[in-house]
Amino acid sequence: MPTREEILARFGILPTVATELRAALDAAVAHAEATAPKGFEGLTVLDAGCGRSSALQAFRSRIRRFVGIDIHQTPPGSMPYLDEFAVVDVCSQSAAFPSGTFDVALSSFTVEHFTKPVEAFANLGRWLRPGGTLVITTVNRRHPFVAAYLGLPMGLRRRSQRLIKATAADAHPIVGVCNDPKTIGSAMQKAGFVDVKVTSISHLARAWGKTWPTFFIGLAGDLMTLKLPSRRSTLLVTGRVPEPQAGT
Numbered sequence: 001m002p003t004r005e006e007i008l009a010r011f012g013i014l015p016t017v018a019t020e021l022r023a024a025l026d027a028a029v030a031h032a033e034a035t036a037p038k039g040f041e042g043l044t045v046l047d048a049g050c051g052r053s054s055a056l057q058a059f060r061s062r063i064r065r066f067v068g069i070d071i072h073q074t075p076p077g078s079m080p081y082l083d084e085f086a087v088v089d090v091c092s093q094s095a096a097f098p099s100g101t102f103d104v105a106l107s108s109f110t111v112e113h114f115t116k117p118v119e120a121f122a123n124l125g126r127w128l129r130p131g132g133t134l135v136i137t138t139v140n141r142r143h144p145f146v147a148a149y150l151g152l153p154m155g156l157r158r159r160s161q162r163l164i165k166a167t168a169a170d171a172h173p174i175v176g177v178c179n180d181p182k183t184i185g186s187a188m189q190k191a192g193f194v195d196v197k198v199t200s201i202s203h204l205a206r207a208w209g210k211t212w213p214t215f216f217i218g219l220a221g222d223l224m225t226l227k228l229p230s231r232r233s234t235l236l237v238t239g240r241v242p243e244p245q246a247g248t
């Protein structure tokens with residue numbers, strides 16, 4: 001019996017969100033280090049909506065201060081690589097950090113839960129320093145399965161989330177107000193980000209791979225949109241806070 005990854009490779013469902021996210025964070029970290037101000041002693045980074053895992057932990061040796069925030073308290077000891085954790089709502093608590101605190105911010109599979117995404121992006125932009133990068137992953141409601149899911153009544157959505165999510169703690173209500181390539185790109189620009197790039201990845205089979213039936217439903221969804229980039233299930237978005245022009 002082939003493994004899930006072997007099946008996905010056979011159908012050409014690559015790259016993975018993990019590899020693309022890693023590449024985006026590599027670029028963000030390299031840019032932050034290359035443009036660091038005098039006296040720089042290592043990166044200050046934020047994971048906004050950190051849950052219980054962060055792709056930024058791969059960069060721990062280059063990070064001086066690693067902050068995680070979430071609307072829920074993390075279980076004690078679950079994120080030992082963080083220097084600080086705070087309960088913060090990204091959409092509303094703009095005073096949570098002083099302006100220009102962070103070199104890089106990650107917000108992974110969170111935007112679909114944000115009730116006020118433009119406000120959230122503006123807060124993240126304010127907390128980043130000029131030249132700092134925001135990296136986002138989120139779901140794409142242009143995928144027919146995601147659209148169908150978002151069309152379900154809330155009670156049914158909650159029940160189906162329990163089937164596909166690893167634990168009940170991962171099953172947060174999905175709002176999806178900003179979840180298509182065009183809307184999220186415009187929202188990032190509206191919040192002041194420049195060099196905004198939106199790419200898409202087929203990720204349903206991997207995301208729903210907890211059981212074989214949900215894996216195969218996800219695989220069907222991935223195959224359906226493999227050749228339709230604007231409809232693939234998952235968006236990777238990056239944007240930079242503008243740097244002051246020389247002489248201004």
Ligand SMILES: C[S@@+](CC[C@H](N)C(=O)[O-])C[C@H]1O[C@@H](n2cnc3c(N)ncnc32)[C@H](O)[C@@H]1O
Nearest residue numbers: 049050051070071072089090091108109110113
């Ligand atoms: C699907 S989980 C993703 C967790 C983690 N980023 C990851 O990639 O595994 C979404 C997380 O976003 C958090 N979240 C949702 N809305 C938020 C908000 N307005 N401010 C901060 N965190 C939020 C949730 O509590 C949850 O931990």
